[in-house]
Amino acid sequence: MSPVEFTASVFGIALTAGLIGSLLGVGGGIVVVPGLALLLGVDVHLAIGASLVGVVATSTGAAAAYVRDGLANLRLAMLLEVATVAGALAGAVLANRFDQHVLFMIFGGLLVYASAAMFITQIRAKTDKPVPHDALADRLRLSGMYHDKATGKDVHYRATRTWLGLSVSLVAGLISGLLGVGGGILKVPTMHLGMRLPIKVSTATSNLMMGVTAAAGAGVFFARGQVAPLIAAPVAAGVLIGATAGSRFLPRIHSAWIRGAFTVLMVYVAFEMLRKGIK
Amino acid sequence: MSSPTPDQATNTHRIELLIGNLLRLGVIVSLTLVTLGTLVTFIGDRDRPDAASLDVLHLTQTRFPHTLTSVLREAAAFHGPGLVMLGILVLVATPVARVVAAVALFTAERDRIYIALTTVVLIMLVVSFFLGRVE
Numbered sequence: 302m303s304p305v306e307f308t309a310s311v312f313g314i315a316l317t318a319g320l321i322g323s324l325l326g327v328g329g330g331i332v333v334v335p336g337l338a339l340l341l342g343v344d345v346h347l348a349i350g351a352s353l354v355g356v357v358a359t360s361t362g363a364a365a366a367y368v369r370d371g372l373a374n375l376r377l378a379m380l381l382e383v384a385t386v387a388g389a390l391a392g393a394v395l396a397n398r399f400d401q402h403v404l405f406m407i408f409g410g411l412l413v414y415a416s417a418a419m420f421i422t423q424i425r426a427k428t429d430k431p432v433p434h435d436a437l438a439d440r441l442r443l444s445g446m447y448h449d450k451a452t453g454k455d456v457h458y459r460a461t462r463t464w465l466g467l468s469v470s471l472v473a474g475l476i477s478g479l480l481g482v483g484g485g486i487l488k489v490p491t492m493h494l495g496m497r498l499p500i501k502v503s504t505a506t507s508n509l510m511m512g513v514t515a516a517a518g519a520g521v522f523f524a525r526g527q528v529a530p531l532i533a534a535p536v537a538a539g540v541l542i543g544a545t546a547g548s549r550f551l552p553r554i555h556s557a558w559i560r561g562a563f564t565v566l567m568v569y570v571a572f573e574m575l576r577k578g579i580k
Numbered sequence: 581m582s583s584p585t586p587d588q589a590t591n592t593h594r595i596e597l598l599i600g601n602l603l604r605l606g607v608i609v610s611l612t613l614v615t616l617g618t619l620v621t622f623i624g625d626r627d628r629p630d631a632a633s634l635d636v637l638h639l640t641q642t643r644f645p646h647t648l649t650s651v652l653r654e655a656a657a658f659h660g661p662g663l664v665m666l667g668i669l670v671l672v673a674t675p676v677a678r679v680v681a682a683v684a685l686f687t688a689e690r691d692r693i694y695i696a697l698t699t700v701v702l703i704m705l706v707v708s709f710f711l712g713r714v715e
Contacts, residue, residue: 366600513679
């Protein structure tokens with residue numbers, strides 16, 4: 302493979318990751334890392350370093366729109382970022398302690414969980430039950446309001462189970478720094494079903510947080526010299542263009558079959574990762 | 581803690597819009613630098629990658645420029661990889677700038693809890709750049 306072909310291949314993987322990511326609401330990392338490591342044979346640490354840069358790109362691109370539309374809850378994001386960023390620092394340091402077999406095993410495990418979670422996020426929180434009172438959430442002023450464009454109504458919401466949100470955020474941050482993913486697959490179900498936030502607020506706030514979380518991880522990988530310009534450039538550009546195109550031109554609603562196909566693909570990649578991990 | 585006054589609410593909204601524009605600007609500047617850097621890398625003979633520069637991507641012990649000064653020096657010399665890395669650093673710095681804006685926002689609102697929380701996040705982000713170096 303020539304350097305031009307290599308760059309084009311990385312760009313193609315990143316473009317796909319950005320498209321799938323924006324359609325299904327997952328960060329591109331879950332596609333970028335296996336794509337680089339399994340298809341192109343890139344060292345897994347370099348793949349994770351480049352993927353973190355890609356996660357920053359997706360999040361930053363999408364976050365501008367979410368902040369403008371008032372979907373993302375800035376207070377909630379900043380509070381949970383204390384946990385995700387701390388986790389990301391620990392994860393990024395740990396990543397260097399593990400060899401690629403261990404990282405493949407953990408990544409395979411994450412993919413198994415992620416394919417299951419694709420269905421969990423479809424479950425809506427039961428809105429008829431009252432939101433349990435949480436003094437900490439009130440003290441931290443986590444309640445909010447957004448204007449739902451689809452129904453034309455203002456939606457007011459309250460948060461609950463702040464400690465659960467913080468604990469899961471810590472784990473999501475750890476996974477992000479360790480494996481180069483956004484961690485939305487862990488945060489969104491917890492924010493929606495556990496903290497009882499509307500699904501749109503959960504997704505938007507989680508996406509906003511990913512940028513800061515991945516920036517912390519990327520900082521560690523950069524300072525260690527594990528961000529390769531030849532990989533990171535097509536990853537950043539590809540993911541950004543893919544995510545922008547995906548969110549502009551394709552409606553999210555009719556993505557049931559894409560979701561199904563992606564789940565099958567994830568199960569296959571999980572199998573490949575675990576196989577490589579054991580070898 | 582009292583609920584925010586209408587004045588504060590518009591102020592918050594203004595800063596939120598500012599944050600949104602800041603994020604977009606960071607992305608545009610970064611993408612421009614990364615694209616320019618890639619073009620410079622492949623056009624011309626000086627920075628063009630060869631088979632060896634691909635081979636090292638499969639090795640665990642490979643290390644790339646990892647200090648601010650080395651990246652700035654390479655970018656100033658108009659080296660392709662240097663321009664790419666500068667673009668990557670701008671990209672990574674964009675969410676950090678968002679946290680700085682959030683510190684300003686909560687300071688304007690005199691919200692002590694959130695001033696403390698955002699400052700902690702900012703400190704950890706700065707630490708991340710040193711953590712990878714001491715290993």
